[in-house]
Amino acid sequence: MARGAAKCLFFLYSSKNRNFFTVRNLFSGCLLHFSHPSKSSPCNFPEIPTQLQLPPLHFTTFRKFGIFAEFHRHWFCSLAENDKPVLDSTESVQNEDECNKFDEEERISKPETEILGPEEERLNFAQTANRDPVEIYKELKDTPKGEKQSRSDWDTLTEILRCFSKSGWASNQALAVYIGASFFPTAAHKFGKFFLKKCNTDLVKYLVSLGPGDGADKFLFPIFVEYCMEEFPDEIKRFRKMVESADMTKPHTWFPFARVMKRKIVYHCGPTNSGKTYNALQRFMEAKKGVYCSPLRLLAMEVFDKVNALGVYCSLLTGQEKKDFPFSNHVACTVEMVSTDELYDVAVIDEIQMMADPGRGYAWTRALLGLKADEIHLCGDPSVLNLVRQICADTGDELEELHYERFKPLVVEAKTLLGDLKNVRSGDCIVAFSRREIFEVKLAIEKYTKHRCCVIYGALPPETRRHQASLFNNQDNEFDVLVASDAVGMGLNLNIRRIVFYNLSKYNGDKMVPVPASQVKQIAGRAGRRGSRYPDGLTTTLHLEDLDYLIECLKKPFDDVKKVGLFPFFEQVELFAGQLPDMKFSKLLEKFGENCRLDGIYFLCQHLHIRKIANMLEKVQGLSLEDRFNFCFAPVNIRDPKAMYHLLRFASSYAQELPVNIAMGMPKCAARNDSELLDLETRHQVLSMYLWLSNHFEEERFPFVKKAETMATDIAQLLGESLVKACWKPESRNAGKSKPQEKEDGYQRPMSIIKLREKKRQENSQNAQQLEKAPA
Numbered sequence: 001m002a003r004g005a006a007k008c009l010f011f012l013y014s015s016k017n018r019n020f021f022t023v024r025n026l027f028s029g030c031l032l033h034f035s036h037p038s039k040s041s042p043c044n045f046p047e048i049p050t051q052l053q054l055p056p057l058h059f060t061t062f063r064k065f066g067i068f069a070e071f072h073r074h075w076f077c078s079l080a081e082n083d084k085p086v087l088d089s090t091e092s093v094q095n096e097d098e099c100n101k102f103d104e105e106e107r108i109s110k111p112e113t114e115i116l117g118p119e120e121e122r123l124n125f126a127q128t129a130n131r132d133p134v135e136i137y138k139e140l141k142d143t144p145k146g147e148k149q150s151r152s153d154w155d156t157l158t159e160i161l162r163c164f165s166k167s168g169w170a171s172n173q174a175l176a177v178y179i180g181a182s183f184f185p186t187a188a189h190k191f192g193k194f195f196l197k198k199c200n201t202d203l204v205k206y207l208v209s210l211g212p213g214d215g216a217d218k219f220l221f222p223i224f225v226e227y228c229m230e231e232f233p234d235e236i237k238r239f240r241k242m243v244e245s246a247d248m249t250k251p252h253t254w255f256p257f258a259r260v261m262k263r264k265i266v267y268h269c270g271p272t273n274s275g276k277t278y279n280a281l282q283r284f285m286e287a288k289k290g291v292y293c294s295p296l297r298l299l300a301m302e303v304f305d306k307v308n309a310l311g312v313y314c315s316l317l318t319g320q321e322k323k324d325f326p327f328s329n330h331v332a333c334t335v336e337m338v339s340t341d342e343l344y345d346v347a348v349i350d351e352i353q354m355m356a357d358p359g360r361g362y363a364w365t366r367a368l369l370g371l372k373a374d375e376i377h378l379c380g381d382p383s384v385l386n387l388v389r390q391i392c393a394d395t396g397d398e399l400e401e402l403h404y405e406r407f408k409p410l411v412v413e414a415k416t417l418l419g420d421l422k423n424v425r426s427g428d429c430i431v432a433f434s435r436r437e438i439f440e441v442k443l444a445i446e447k448y449t450k451h452r453c454c455v456i457y458g459a460l461p462p463e464t465r466r467h468q469a470s471l472f473n474n475q476d477n478e479f480d481v482l483v484a485s486d487a488v489g490m491g492l493n494l495n496i497r498r499i500v501f502y503n504l505s506k507y508n509g510d511k512m513v514p515v516p517a518s519q520v521k522q523i524a525g526r527a528g529r530r531g532s533r534y535p536d537g538l539t540t541t542l543h544l545e546d547l548d549y550l551i552e553c554l555k556k557p558f559d560d561v562k563k564v565g566l567f568p569f570f571e572q573v574e575l576f577a578g579q580l581p582d583m584k585f586s587k588l589l590e591k592f593g594e595n596c597r598l599d600g601i602y603f604l605c606q607h608l609h610i611r612k613i614a615n616m617l618e619k620v621q622g623l624s625l626e627d628r629f630n631f632c633f634a635p636v637n638i639r640d641p642k643a644m645y646h647l648l649r650f651a652s653s654y655a656q657e658l659p660v661n662i663a664m665g666m667p668k669c670a671a672r673n674d675s676e677l678l679d680l681e682t683r684h685q686v687l688s689m690y691l692w693l694s695n696h697f698e699e700e701r702f703p704f705v706k707k708a709e710t711m712a713t714d715i716a717q718l719l720g721e722s723l724v725k726a727c728w729k730p731e732s733r734n735a736g737k738s739k740p741q742e743k744e745d746g747y748q749r750p751m752s753i754i755k756l757r758e759k760k761r762q763e764n765s766q767n768a769q770q771l772e773k774a775p776a
């Protein structure tokens with residue numbers, strides 16, 4: 001870009017008539033452009049000599065430009081010689097220079113015949129700038145052939161049009177008139193050819209005075225739009241249809257029945273352990289008909305048990321299980337499973353802040369927008385309160401806000417565990433953020449202290465987690481320490497006296513990052529629950545170095561969330577697919593993500609996970625679009641090749657209309673090492689997936705549901721037994737791959753007690769050897 005401008009300056013200056021005014025205008029236009037590089041502009045400005053950053057030149061000083069140009073002639077020349085338009089390899093336009101040369105020689109005048117004075121020129125420019133673009137376009141269209149231009153003007157104009165075709169701003173603006181980003185370069189290129197062929201001197205002089213960049217882009221854009229409307233009506237229509245079919249604006253209008261209801265939303269807003277869920281559940285149980293929406297299967301099970309124990313008949317509905325209680329009018333379900341067709345008196349949506357979850361947020365948004373309930377109780381921290389207010393304004397629902405405080409303040413223990421797991425005490429929960437660390441900690445504690453540990457982490461089935469929780473809560477056994485991942489932050493009622501953070505960084509799939517403050521609060525808040533054995537909660541860290549970050553997180557107010565998640569229904573994807581009939585499903589999802597329109601407070605939930613499954617299933621023939629869409633939501637760990645293999649197998653059988661087999665044996669005994677434990681986890685996940693599929697597809701195609709249920713229960717049991725006995729070194733599911741801990745510079749996993757001991761032992765033996773060697 002700087003090169004192009006420099007080239008233009010040089011040509012202008014060196015042209016015979018030395019049109020100073022034009023040069024000055026171009027020069028100041030360049031200055032303006034250089035000093036305000038816009039982010040959206042695809043042009044990256046190279047380093048330019050400081051001389052170019054002069055203040056705008058005045059005519060008197062401009063005469064000196066001759067000297068300046070002499071000095072910098074070499075620079076201009078070298079740039080001009082080297083200047084070749086750089087075309088993006090992805091761009092559809094090719095050989096731009098050649099295309100622009102259609103009648104170049106013919107259109108370049110020798111000496112200019114008429115030289116306008118500066119005042120006249122200024123007036124001309126003002127007139128041109130104010131002209132109606134429609135009129136300009138008409139004039140261009142009706143002109144058989146444009147006027148002759150000087151070589152320098154021609155070159156500048158070519159550069160201006162080249163910049164226009166690369167302008168991010170123009171490409172963005174073009175979307176508004178349904179010219180897609182992928183079509184824009186072609187359209188802009190054709191427009192450039194058209195313009196070069198037809199333009200008159202006034203237009204050229206004015207554009208040259210603006211120079212390549214923002215000003216010229218803005219002047220050309222409406223003319224370009226007129227041109228496109230006439231030249232590319234089919235492309236515009238097609239893109240418009242595609243965009244309209246990916247329109248996700250005004251999501252509250254997707255639920256017309258909920259919109260005609262007069263709903264009352266009650267936001268129970270506060271930190272953990274403040275009684276939010278308790279109060280919401282009171283209303284749920286009082287109602288004639290109620291639904292409780294849970295973030296986890298585990299929590300749905302807890303509520304199901306609790307409510308039934310209190311004499312209110314309640315059913316359970318999760319992706320994997322349906323337990324219909326006869327005569328029940330209440331249901332505890334996972335939020336993805338809640339029906340927006342059923343009418344309820346009271347609905348509870350727990351952990352409403354998860355609307356902002358990058359992957360699952362859409363399920364909470366859907367529940368809030370779509371539930372047909374007279375009263376909807378939202379429980380959560382204050383981070384989404386402002387957005388809920390906005391959404392209620394859109395839906396017309398009444399909003400009541402109830403603010404809560406923690407029953408008893410959480411106390412931070414400044415002493416920490418001084419880096420030594422020997423300092424754990426009964427009632428402690430050590431929180432680590434990877435499976436490997438969890439087992440290392442368990443191993444160390446059990447080896448070097450008298451405590452026994454229960455473990456809870458995400459890959460364990462809910463039944464096993466509950467079993468471990470009850471083992472820990474029960475005082476009549478030796479299991480008095482819990483080692484858990486962030487999975488402990490939600491859903492379980494645990495008798496935790498103190499939460500100890502083993503570390504405060506976790507792997508985010510790419511690198512180690514600090515655990516977000518909101519998550520630290522949620523986990524720390526599990527200590528000292530009302531009604532538990534330890535009503536006064538304590539929290540601390542293993543290492544003194546981590547303590548400041550813990551305190552900082554706990555002190556930090558909740559950040560206001562700016563956007564919440566959305567995801568299209570199948571019908572929307574189907575409509576979109578209609579515009580791109582030959583596109584593969586995974587590509588279709590990607591295209592949808594690129595082209596969908598959203599209102600400011602919504603984002604499209606991450607669909608990488610879904611696309612990965614879609615990609616794998618591309619090779620399965622005979623699945624309908626709807627089948628593919630549904631298979632993509634199956635609960636599978638996409639990083640576990642065994643689990644992915646089974647999903648592929650299930651989908652293939654389903655596509656061939658064969659009964660879907662489990663085709664997986666049952667282990668005979670509990671795990672004896674970590675790889676057997678991992679295998680049990682995978683087997684349970686596969687069975688869970690089978691059950692999920694049987695609930696989401698025609699059930700008769702999955703004839704082994706009962707068997708899968710029995711196997712899943714047995715494996716959960718084996719997992720429980722294995723965990724009680726587990727005393728081995730953990731393995732990684734991705735053995736052989738680089739350890740996440742090594743990825744982030746400066747991050748070091750805290751040394752486990754074992755390593756510390758080993759280090760000490762080595763030091764001691766070295767000292768002993770030295771003593772032996774030393775002369776008496």
Ligand SMILES: Nc1ncnc2c1ncn2[C@@H]1O[C@H](COP(=O)(O)OP(=O)(O)OP(=O)(O)O)[C@@H](O)[C@H]1O
Pocket residue numbers: 270271272273274275276277278279379491493525529530531
């Ligand atoms: N009024 C009450 N009477 C008896 N127990 C209560 C009362 N309020 C809350 N509790 C108990 O206190 C504990 C914490 O309450 P609750 O689960 O409602 O808190 P919360 O704010 O929803 O916390 P979290 O977000 O961590 O779930 C629960 O065990 C609950 O049963």
